[in-house]
Amino acid sequence: MAFFTGNMNGVGCVVRTGALAATLQGFKCPQWLSRLLHHLLPSMELRDQYDLLQHEVAELRKRLLEAESELRITRHAFESQDGILVTDANNIILKVNSAFTRLTGYRQDEVLGMTPSLLKSGRQDASFYRRMWNELREHHYWQGEVWDKRKDGTIxxxxxxxxxxxxxxxxxxxxxxxxxxxxxxxxxxxxIYRLAFYDPLTQLPNRRLLMDRLSLALVNSQKNKTYGAIFFIDLDNFKTLNDTKGHDFGDLLLTEVSSRLRSSVRQNDMVARFGGDEFLVVLEDISADEQLATQGALRVAEKVCQAISHTYELKGYRYHCTASIGISILSGEDNIHEILRRADTAMYHAKQTGRNTYCLFDPHMQEMIERKAGLEADLRMAVSQNQLLLYYQIQVDAEQRAYGAEVLLRWLHPVRGLVSPAQFISLAEETGLILPIGHYVLSTACQQLKAWERHENTRDLVLSVNISIRQLCQEDFVKQIRDILEATKINPSRLKIELTESLIMEGTSDNAQKMLELQQLGIHFAMDDFGTGYSSLVHLKRLPLNQLKIDRSFVGNIVHNANDAVIVKAIIAMAAALDLQVIAEGVETREQMEMLRQYGCTAFQGYLFSKPLPLEEFHGLLH
Known part of the structure; x- marks a missing residue:
């Protein structure tokens, strides 16, 4: 029955069946068999065709199932999360998926027959679309970022x-x-970009972006042969606002200052927050002439100073702020760090000259900074190598009998010699070295009081010690004094702490509480330089004081200046009314002393009696 097999081709099957008939005719077979075969052959052809049809149906069914599977996959792919749009060759929309509707707001029936141009936002110009279509025609593919518009107008x-x-x-x-x-x-x-390059509070460029912009400014300055400028701006007394009103008020001020800075310079100038209360302004391409560029920078600095100094409204609180500005002229021959250093130096000079001003960098400023840095390094060495000495200036009563002394700090430098306190005390305050120095002075003074207790002619002396407001502001200041008293076992009433009037006024209520705790231990307090600050009777009543010290500026002119005489007389009378002792410092003549005695002053200190002396010479003076 091999003739029933074939290549599934109908023509091939028929040919095979016909060949069989011809072959049978070539054989000599019985007549009855020949008639039977002629009778069966048509049926065999039909059966062959039926089998072929069955096979074709099976093949079609298989292909149909594959097509349905592909269609199902295509349908799911078409309904993906991405929007899909199909157009004809003329860019007429034929079909969109549901994601298209979700993303654009347009239903399919609203866009069929339209072109995708109805989605244009207008942010891309005609040249953008020309490039797109050129690439599509050439490569049959395009991909990129496009700004489009939704049905509701959202871009x-x-x-x-x-x-x-x-x-x-x-x-x-x-x-x-x-x-x-x-x-x-x-x-x-x-x-991520804003966090990396912008200050989150003011939205100004931060230090990182500033350095990039400054590098570019230097390149442009060299290329264009022009001069620019950089402002280093530091807000004056910003810490006071934070300490008194809180950091939220400080943040409001910084935000307002940044806004005023932006409005004070050109649109292409850069304003950056350098950190804390420091801002930098970069002015580019002011002029090709250095002198004109300098004049232009100074005019802008004046404008900035005025803008910052206007009163601020911070949550209903009126606050007056000023700034110190250092200016450095910028040219392509400079480097970033040199420009910043010069501007920073000029800013510190502006602070030292009174604040609320601007200062142009001068090479002499750098010399001053370097001398100051050298002095600071030597001062740190002096603390560790015991180069600091205590001198003593006698204090006398109305009969010129010694009742105490003020301890004064001196610095004996191995090369500089004896360094005046006026040269290093303010530096010690600024650098924080005043804390270890102040502790050393207090401890040494108490040790000296203990030594004096052993001798009859010195056991009743009172020793006055100046302390800085930074010492008093330490949280553990009371504990430090307690520890020193415990270690030396002195009579606390022989120790008198002097605080300058201006520093007491800048202090907080916590400092008054510390003074009260120390006074309860027996320690006395004197207000130094009284009359030079802004004390009120309320402050004098609130603070635990025992003595007022009349400043030498009034005593020096008391004989020849009637106004000074009236002020001194009023201070003495006020102290008596408040049950406070009074001592006058800077007494240099007998006329001054006699006048002070007539007004009721009973204690004196000055060159009339002795200049500050080393301990051995002071002991000789007492004898």
Whole structure:
């Protein structure tokens, strides 16, 4: 029955059946067999065709199932999370998916027969689309970021991919576009960028972006042969606002200052927050002439100073702020760090000359900074190598009998010699070295009081010690004094602590409480330089004081200046009314002393009696 097999081709099957008949005719077979075969052959041909049809049906069924599977996959792919748009060769929309509707707001029936141009936002110009279509025609593919517009008018960024579909002759017959909304990705990327390059409080460029911009400014300055300038701006007394009103008020001030700075300079100038209460302004391309550029920078600095100094309204609180500005002229021959150093130096000079001003860098400023840095290094060495000495200036009563002394700090430098306190005390305050120095002075003074207790002619002496407000502001200052008293076992009433009037006024209520605790231990307090600050009777009543010290500026002119005489007389009378002792410092003549005695002053200190002396000479003076 091999003749029933074949190549599944109908023609081949029929040929095989006909060949069988011809072959049978060539054989000599019985007549009855020949008639039977002629009778069966038509049936065999029909059966062969039936088998062929069955096979073709099975093949068609298989192909149909495959097509349905592919269609199902295509349908699911078409309804993906990405928007899909299909157009014909003329860019007429034929079909969109549900994601298209979700992303754009347009239903399919609203866009069929339209072109994708209805989605344009207007942010891309005609040249952008020309480049897109040129690439599609050449490569049948384009991908990029496009800003489109939703039905509600919202403009958003999307990542768009377009593929051109061609026929067998490579003619474009369709375009398929897929796109996704990348708003969140762009926003996240922009947030990362802003966090990296912008200050989160003021939204100004931060130090990192400033350095990049400054580098570019130097390159442009060299290329264009022009001069610019950089301002280093530091707010005056900003810490006071933070300490008294809180950091939220400080943040409000910084935000307002940044706004005023932006409005005070040109749009292409850069304002940056350098850190804390420090700002930098970069002025580019002021002039090709250095002198004109300098004059222009000074005019802008004046404008900035005025803008910052106007009163601020911070949550209903009126605050007056000023700034110190250092200016450095910028040219392409400079480097970043040198420019910043010069501007910073000029800013510190502006602070030293009274604040609320601006200062142009001068080379002499750098010399001053270097001398100051050298002095600071030597002072640190002096603390560790015991180069600091205590001198003593006698204090006398109305009969010129010694009742005490003021301990004064001196610095015996191995090369500089004896360094005046006026040269290093303010530096010690600024650098924080005043804390270990102050502790050393207090401890040494108490040790000296203990030594004096052993001798009859010195056991009743009172020793006055100046302390800085930074010492008093230490949280453990009371404990430090307790520890010193415990270690030396002195009579606390023989120790008198002097605080300058201006520093007491800058202090806080916590400092008054510390003074009260120390007074309860027996320690006395004197207000030094009284009359030079802004004390009120309320402050004098609130503070636990025992003595007022009349400043030498009034005593020196008391004989020849009636106003000074009236002031001194009033101070003495006020002290008596408040039950406070009074001592006058800077007494240099007998006329001054007699006048002070007439007004009621009973204690004196000055060159009339003795200049400050080393301990051995002071002991000789007492004898």
């Amino acid at each position: 958003y960024p999307k990542l768009l991919t377009i593929r051109a579909i061609t026929d067998d002759r490579n003619h474009i017959i369709n375009y398929i576009a897929t796109f996704s909304d990348v708003s969140q990705q762009k926003e996240a990327k922009e947030n």
